[in-house]
Amino acid sequence: MSDSIILGIESSCDDTSAAIIKGNCILSNIAANQAIHKEYGGVVPELASRAHQQNIIPVVEKSITKANIQQNAISAIGFTRGPGLLGSLLVGTSFAKSLAMSLNVPLIEVNHLQAHILAHFIEDANPMPPQFPFLCLTVSGGHTMIVLVKDYFDMEIIGKTIDDAAGEAFDKIGKIFDLDYPAGPIIDRLAKEGNPDAFTFNKPRMENYDYSFSGIKTSVLYFIQKEVRKNPDFIKENLNDLCASVQRTIIEILMAKLEKAAKELNIKEVAIAGGVSANSALRKVMQDYHEKSGWNIYIPKFEYTTDNAAMIAMVAQLKYERGEFTDMKTSATAKYDL
Numbered sequence: 001m002s003d004s005i006i007l008g009i010e011s012s013c014d015d016t017s018a019a020i021i022k023g024n025c026i027l028s029n030i031a032a033n034q035a036i037h038k039e040y041g042g043v044v045p046e047l048a049s050r051a052h053q054q055n056i057i058p059v060v061e062k063s064i065t066k067a068n069i070q071q072n073a074i075s076a077i078g079f080t081r082g083p084g085l086l087g088s089l090l091v092g093t094s095f096a097k098s099l100a101m102s103l104n105v106p107l108i109e110v111n112h113l114q115a116h117i118l119a120h121f122i123e124d125a126n127p128m129p130p131q132f133p134f135l136c137l138t139v140s141g142g143h144t145m146i147v148l149v150k151d152y153f154d155m156e157i158i159g160k161t162i163d164d165a166a167g168e169a170f171d172k173i174g175k176i177f178d179l180d181y182p183a184g185p186i187i188d189r190l191a192k193e194g195n196p197d198a199f200t201f202n203k204p205r206m207e208n209y210d211y212s213f214s215g216i217k218t219s220v221l222y223f224i225q226k227e228v229r230k231n232p233d234f235i236k237e238n239l240n241d242l243c244a245s246v247q248r249t250i251i252e253i254l255m256a257k258l259e260k261a262a263k264e265l266n267i268k269e270v271a272i273a274g275g276v277s278a279n280s281a282l283r284k285v286m287q288d289y290h291e292k293s294g295w296n297i298y299i300p301k302f303e304y305t306t307d308n309a310a311m312i313a314m315v316a317q318l319k320y321e322r323g324e325f326t327d328m329k330t331s332a333t334a335k336y337d338l
């Protein structure tokens with residue numbers, strides 16, 4: 001890999017992030033999270049765009065200072081073109097274009113989902129990067145899918161959710177429990193003190209490698225409504241067990257399809273990526289599969305799980321080497337296939 005220095009910019013949802021990569025080594029990875037959405041129990045697109053506007057310059061400046069480089073050492077600007085919230089993407093896209101123009105360097109568009117997966121090739125992401133072909137369970141607030149990764153830019157979605165994403169299920173169920181947004185990390189923490197077998201919730205019966213998470217959400221909602229009628233303090237008194245049981249169910253749903261795909265395609269290189277891959281129980285279950293099924297597992301470092309610009313810079317570096325640059329006329333896109 002070349003030693004080029006590239007700036008990556010991520011602004012697809014509610015994190016404004018900038019990172020500097022040299023070769024595949026991350027020199028800085030700065031993120032400003034938008035606390036404002038907590039008050040609303042979810043991301044408010046309009047507020048996210050405004051916060052990106054406020055954050056983007058300080059975050060980019062910080063990434064350059066932290067990397068200890070001069071602006072003129074930057075060889076290209078990588079940015080998230082999609083998928084994501086259009087207003088949020090527009091801020092990063094417009095800023096990336098302007099900066100590329102002023103520095104007179106190429107502009108490189110990055111697919112956010114490819115970036116979650118290719119984060120595994122960052123130097124300090126894994127002791128050894130995955131070997132092609134590998135399976136990657138990509139689980140975030142917006143997406144849940146099993147991707148067959150045949151090469152860096154040759155990916156096939158073999159299964160995906162037909163309704164909610166796994167992260168969305170964590171967040172929506174967290175809302176039923178009156179937890180803050182995003183509830184995924186909170187459920188993870190509370191589940192540590194709970195019994196995962198305390199409660200049973202419905203699991204979907206889906207064909208092939210597809211997922212569905214709307215059923216578990218409804219199952220939890222009806223169960224809670226019924227119990228709260230009998231005991232108004234039910235949630236408070238059982239919060240740890242509820243979180244542990246929900247988490248176990250979501251992980252079982254995720255792993256059943258991943259296991260089926262690994263078996264049927266005879267692939268033992270298995271990775272996870274995306275925000276939900278930060279989940280400590282999911283990471284532990286992957287470890288179990290390594291031991292019981294002989295999978296070579298790839299679990300991203302925490303800083304490369306939720307949205308970050310390091311993964312954007314990584315993809316930009318791979319495209320830079322291939323000379324794949326983006327025209328200045330490009331525009332952000334809310335939908336962007338793998």
Ligand code: KG4
Pocket residue numbers: 013139140141142143166167168170171182183184185188274275276277278279280305306307
């Ligand atoms: O990848 P990401 O940062 O943003 C999207 O592209 O969606 O993923 C955010 C999602 C949220 O739904 C959040 O609740 C979930 O990832 N998440 C977790 C954990 N950390 C983040 N879910 C379960 N356990 C966690 N530790």
Ligand code: ZN
Pocket residue numbers: 112116140274275306307
């Ligand atoms: Zn993401």
